Amino acid sequence: MTVDTRLRCSICGNPVDGDGEVCADCIADGRAERELGRRKFLRNSLIGAMGLFGVGYLGLALKNLFPASGPLGKLQNIGPINKFTNNYTLIDYTGAGFPDGVYVRQKSPGVIQAFDFHCAHLQCPVQWNSSLKEFQCPCHGSVYNANGQHIAGPAPRGLWPHVVKIANGNVYIGGQID
Amino acid sequence: MKPANWVIDRMGIRSFINLQLYHRVPRRVSPLDFLGLGTLFVFINQVVTGIILATWYNASVTGAYQSVQRIMHTVPLGWLIRDLHYWGANFMVVLVFLHMLRGYYIGAYRKPRELVWLSGVGLLLITILFSFTGYLLPWDQQSYWATMVGTWMPFYMPVIGYYIVLLMRGGPYITGVTLTRFYAIHVLVLPALFLLVFGLHFYMVLSKQLTMVEEAEKLPKEKQRGLVTFFPTTVFQMTMFLVILSAALLYFSINFHAPLLAIADPLNKAHYVPIPLWFFFSIYQLLKYIPPALDAFGIIGLPTIGILMLVLLPFIDKIPDRKPSERKGYVYSGGIVVAAIVVLTYLGAVNQGVAAPVQAASSYLSTNAATKTATLTLLGGYGTTNGGFNFNGAANGAMVVTIPQGWTLDVAFTNDGSLNHSAAITASQTSSTALAATDETPNPVLGDAPGAKSSFTFKATTAGNYVIACLVPGHIQLGMWAKLVVAPSGTPSIKL
Numbered sequence: 001m002t003v004d005t006r007l008r009c010s011i012c013g014n015p016v017d018g019d020g021e022v023c024a025d026c027i028a029d030g031r032a033e034r035e036l037g038r039r040k041f042l043r044n045s046l047i048g049a050m051g052l053f054g055v056g057y058l059g060l061a062l063k064n065l066f067p068a069s070g071p072l073g074k075l076q077n078i079g080p081i082n083k084f085t086n087n088y089t090l091i092d093y094t095g096a097g098f099p100d101g102v103y104v105r106q107k108s109p110g111v112i113q114a115f116d117f118h119c120a121h122l123q124c125p126v127q128w129n130s131s132l133k134e135f136q137c138p139c140h141g142s143v144y145n146a147n148g149q150h151i152a153g154p155a156p157r158g159l160w161p162h163v164v165k166i167a168n169g170n171v172y173i174g175g176q177i178d
Numbered sequence: 179m180k181p182a183n184w185v186i187d188r189m190g191i192r193s194f195i196n197l198q199l200y201h202r203v204p205r206r207v208s209p210l211d212f213l214g215l216g217t218l219f220v221f222i223n224q225v226v227t228g229i230i231l232a233t234w235y236n237a238s239v240t241g242a243y244q245s246v247q248r249i250m251h252t253v254p255l256g257w258l259i260r261d262l263h264y265w266g267a268n269f270m271v272v273l274v275f276l277h278m279l280r281g282y283y284i285g286a287y288r289k290p291r292e293l294v295w296l297s298g299v300g301l302l303l304i305t306i307l308f309s310f311t312g313y314l315l316p317w318d319q320q321s322y323w324a325t326m327v328g329t330w331m332p333f334y335m336p337v338i339g340y341y342i343v344l345l346m347r348g349g350p351y352i353t354g355v356t357l358t359r360f361y362a363i364h365v366l367v368l369p370a371l372f373l374l375v376f377g378l379h380f381y382m383v384l385s386k387q388l389t390m391v392e393e394a395e396k397l398p399k400e401k402q403r404g405l406v407t408f409f410p411t412t413v414f415q416m417t418m419f420l421v422i423l424s425a426a427l428l429y430f431s432i433n434f435h436a437p438l439l440a441i442a443d444p445l446n447k448a449h450y451v452p453i454p455l456w457f458f459f460s461i462y463q464l465l466k467y468i469p470p471a472l473d474a475f476g477i478i479g480l481p482t483i484g485i486l487m488l489v490l491l492p493f494i495d496k497i498p499d500r501k502p503s504e505r506k507g508y509v510y511s512g513g514i515v516v517a518a519i520v521v522l523t524y525l526g527a528v529n530q531g532v533a534a535p536v537q538a539a540s541s542y543l544s545t546n547a548a549t550k551t552a553t554l555t556l557l558g559g560y561g562t563t564n565g566g567f568n569f570n571g572a573a574n575g576a577m578v579v580t581i582p583q584g585w586t587l588d589v590a591f592t593n594d595g596s597l598n599h600s601a602a603i604t605a606s607q608t609s610s611t612a613l614a615a616t617d618e619t620p621n622p623v624l625g626d627a628p629g630a631k632s633s634f635t636f637k638a639t640t641a642g643n644y645v646i647a648c649l650v651p652g653h654i655q656l657g658m659w660a661k662l663v664v665a666p667s668g669t670p671s672i673k674l
């Protein structure tokens with residue numbers, strides 16, 4: 001059994017020379033032009049439909065996986081104001097739905113400061129150094145002063161502050177402010 | 179007909195298989211030829227051990243850590259399966275790296291093998307993503323904080339940066355949402371992607387090998403004598419290679435266990451210092467040398483350039499059939515990059531973190547003017563500064579202790595590090611013996627064991643500059659020394 005491996009014209013089925021899609025005869029009598037135009041249209045609608053499916057699923061996935069940007073975290077009562085001194089203490093803030101470290105102090109009577117403990121560089125946990133009065137990051141050495149401002153190291157900005165509210169002698173901490 | 183033959187027959191691939199099995203290859207092969215095969219083998223190890231681990235693992239904040247503990251301690255041979263998976267991951271990164279290095283050296287990326295190379299680059303990236311996502315799953319301190327740092331890196335990409343962070347984490351920080359996300363990517367998305375890209379890679383390798391067969395057959399008869407058939411000669415060599423590789427994998431798994439630190443603590447109350455995955459050490463270390471202004475470039479720009487170079491390589495170095503000796507520029511520059519990666523990885527490994535000593539300098543020195551005695555608290559290997567080669571967290575003479583002539587210095591030494599350390603007063607930084615046998619902790623060359631305490635007394639009779647050093651061989655050279663100044667007069671002081 002011998003197999004004829006020559007390519008054939010996709011319209012009339014006669015062998016073609018080279019690797020053309022259609023034969024010279026079909027081109028000559030104009031059948032090729034009509035047929036190829038029709039094929040192009042069908043091919044494009046195929047690609048279009050596939051593209052739509054793709055975009056649809058991608059959109060579905062992104063919409064589903066992208067976190068909804070809701071309001072800032074809820075206010076959380078962290079105790080009476082006189083509990084806080086001039087020295088920072090680390091508070092477990094859960095108002096955003098997950099545990100988050102927030103450094104809180106009473107800077108001067110009635111003035112509360114609250115900073116997120118994630119370093120503004122790559123979010124390592126910073127540590128409050130009470131003798132030097134600064135926040136130090138153990139990862140790449142960023143340093144912030146007691147007001148959360150960046151003073152050394154690679155961080156591009158200061159620590160992220162949190163919402164603070166004082167009511168009835170109690171301190172409330174809210175979500176992180178950008 | 180044997181079942182295998184029946185399948186091959188019905189699939190109509192007999193001639194293809196025969197061509198693969200009996201094509202002629204050079205008799206002498208190098209183990210370097212089998213690095214790709216080794217990678218495939220380790221990948222299969224990852225699939226098998228990974229599926230078993232997945233049956234016991236619980237991807238939740240409350241259950242992940244406990245389920246890993248159960249795998250380690252309760253599940254039959256669970257520890258071995260976990261260690262095989264852990265070491266397999268490390269082996270795979272190394273094997274992929276070496277495999278690419280070899281391809282680079284012999285120029286195997288050139289026409290017509292561009293797609294082999296490009297799919298190889300894809301497999302490298304997928305392998306790294308595998309490690310990155312798998313790292314979080316044990317949910318211990320190490321995995322939690324390394325992921326916190328790693329997932330913040332895209333933040334420095336222009337425009338889309340923060341959106342990518344949010345998408346990866348599923349929120350502003352690492353939570354249970356991140357854990358399930360990483361788990362799904364690790365066990366569903368990446369394996370499928372890997373097999374897809376690997377299919378292309380392997381298909382291209384096989385079909386390009388056929389041109390090698392043709393070339394081999396075209397050789398003059400005399401030259402063909404060095405050729406053997408792929409099966410069984412080369413296949414046997416491959417099997418031996420895999421036996422050695424799997425023995426190494428087993429050896430590491432049995433002797434060095436995958437770490438499991440304390441459970442992830444989002445408040446980090448124990449002051450854990452985050453460290454990255456080991457194959458990010460080089461980038462991490464490099465970031466320490468570039469000025470803060472270029473930091474974002476280092477985090478985003480350098481890896482991007484690196485990947486871009488790998489992708490563009492086949493289109494830059496195009497001249498076919500050039501031997502390594504004819505492409506010296508490529509070989510040397512590649513060599514320099516690899517050497518830099520190795521050195522930076524090593525430096526990164528010994529210099530993890532810069533944990534600043536939290537104690538004030540003055541807390542290390544107490545004085546009694548009446549008896550003219552000063553007491554120096556000396557913590558050897560305190561924290562991670564200088565890879566642990568420090569006193570009180572200071573290395574290379576950064577700590578300066580000054581006492582007046584005629585005073586006595588009581589040195590209370592504690593080895594706070596993880597290696598043996600000692601303390602002694604020496605004449606200079608190049609001296610390897612103490613001034614006198616009384617000016618050192620007992621047996622200073624061997625050093626005190628970690629956690630041990632010892633003390634000695636130094637009489638400051640002669641003014642001058644001295645050195646406090648660890649006399650365990652090599653430690654001074656690594657920077658484990660401080661300055662001791664005996665001043666003609668004044669009061670004792672310490673500076674860190």
Ligand code: FES
Pocket residue numbers: 119120121122123124137138139140141142153154155
């Ligand atoms: S994460 Fe704090 S300095 Fe890099």
